[in-house]
Amino acid sequence: MHSIKFLHQDIHDQDSLQGMVSELMSQMGLDEKIGQMSQLCGGGGWVPDHLAAAIRSGQVGSVLNEVDLDTVNELQRIAVEESRLGIPLLNGRDVIHGFKTILPIPLGQAASWDPVIVSEGARISAVEAASSGVNWTFAPMIDITRDPRWGRIAESLGEDPYLCGVLGVAMTKGFQGTDLAENGSIAACAKHFAGYGTAEGGRDYNTANIPENEMRNVHLRPFKDLVDANVATFMSAFCDLNGVPASGNSWLMDQVLRQEWGYEGFVVSDWESIIEMSVHGFTGDDEEAALEAVNAGIDMEMASSTYRDHLENLVAEGKVDLEHIDRMVVRILTLKFKLGLFRDPYTDIENFPDLLNEAHLQIAKEAATKSCVLLKNDNKTLPLSISGLDSVAVIGPLADDGYEQLGTWVFDGEAEHSITIKNAIESLVGSNVTVNYSRGLDGTRCKHHEGFGHAIDAAYQSDAIVLVLGEESFMSGEAHSRANIDLPGHQEALIHALAETGKPITLVIMAGRPLTLENIVDKVDSILYAWHPGTMGGPAIADLLFGLESPSGKLPVTFPKMVGQVPIYYSHKNTGRPPSAESCIQMDDVPARAAQTSLGMASFHLDAGYTPLYPFGHGLSYGEFHYVKITTSKSNISLGQSIDIAVDLINTGERQAEEVVQLYVRDLVGNVTRPVKELKGFRRVKLNPGQRERVSFSIHTDDLAFYNRDMKLVTEPGQFHAWIGGNSDAPLWAEFEVHE
């Protein structure tokens, strides 16, 4: 067994690590090197003959989608004991928001604005996955998207590059820990590099056209943050980016990632994205696709086999440089050493805590609690009072569905472990409050009203209604985009019918995206947006509804009133004709034959105005937070200096609560136009009733840098505005100047 040699070497010492990799490289033939660059799909609980043979002959560097522990250990055994060089396998799996203990979907986790809980969630996911022999996950997904039609918005961390970067780094640290070789650490993957989140029309896999300046100022930023956080791997995107598919895009993979950022980890393609370059019409056949991908800088091919089939030839023909291949293989082997796989390729279940253990469930519950966003709460409908109610109606197709609450990308989680809202409310209120449950509709897409009568009866028999609606989990995620993002089926009709009862309605929405709620927002008293909250969604939501916890989530993405407003996001440019309340004219108010120039002449929709239903950063609480006295520590600063911007936060409410305080900045004039606002900082602050606290942010002039017309990262002297508040529309502002 070859790997014995490396047993006592120090993988934490750079020289010794490089020495081991070089020694191994010196023994490898080209076919074995290409093998390391190839990832094959596992059998799912057994070892297919072709896979065993390929591993044995050194043609496989990585397997994905095998989580049966005995099978994983057997695959490792074949690699280590039966292949010529005994190189262990990377075993990849999509652990996107939990393994067995399912956390809220990533978009929900982003609504927590809490890097600590995001990191803890990733850690428990890593520990659970590692106990099944997984040593590499394809997360976090850090595509910036401003299109709720796109199903993969569910997997994203929202619309803002700063928030996405902070939370993406937190997730990466949770997966990777402080040491990749530590028990329970797995390699993370920054995906999908890059531009995938702008798929035209929100239709998955669609074309992305993004000017370079926007690429650098928006889409690439979180990826750079993850490079700085030592993310182990990158994944190329499926999309065509400005005419060149990402998997063959040397500007992305070589110029930006390697030359500018100096990234040393490796890049894996997305699933068959190399052969798909021929479908895009970028390459003529598999051989050409392999050539473009390898020369662009894709180190490992996922699922398809163009590298195995063609690279040897391409090297022989001189079209691919052997040294280039060597650099790629070095990156892959380096990660295997760092993961400690040469020391111990096997997984022993005894070294791990139980799946779904109490501590993991508590983290999942905290993540779900912090991710719920209270969108509205008229007349303080929430929290409900256990002592003040005799009965509550729990209605809706998602109120008692352990499967749907888990959300998209749940390969390993199981509905049987979920606690639903209905069950959680029943156990919370006990015999003090009668729970009248009714599904109302068979499912979220149901288009008949047969269940309405029962639901209305339940409502009449109750003091308050908790109505749980939304989307089934399949309606978001990969390839699951929607053009109409209203509540599906006859759910709106159910809301209208229940509103007739006159009972106070709390609408809880579980969904993988922002839904358009304009049609029903006035029909309900309060709305708690729960995303798909995962295994512990029920208890988290019950605690929020009954006031054991105060909602503290904030929207990581703008909520449009109607789908035609998309893309609508807070950090847009100003335009030459920005709209205002005065200039924005409602279509219904326009007289017949109105003259062209009488219509405001500003950038708005006649039928939707220019504001969203809820802005980015919005989220209410049971506390009452007020912001006063914004100040800057100086009125002007020189390049290279910092400024403090502070505000007093007061909780005038009657209970302790946590608020996410947000700092936004605008650079008034730029060499390229700058967004009207950009998030530059945020902090969770917990205040007791009546408590007042000064909250201060320090901004360095480097934090104000952006890519200019020459694609140089610069901070330009000039005027800046700064806002601090509870959402991106907060009014309290100050100004400062930056000079040379």
Ligand code: BGC
């Ligand atoms: C997805 C990736 C995922 C991969 C492996 C692809 O279809 O786009 O995000 O990691 O499959 O399952």
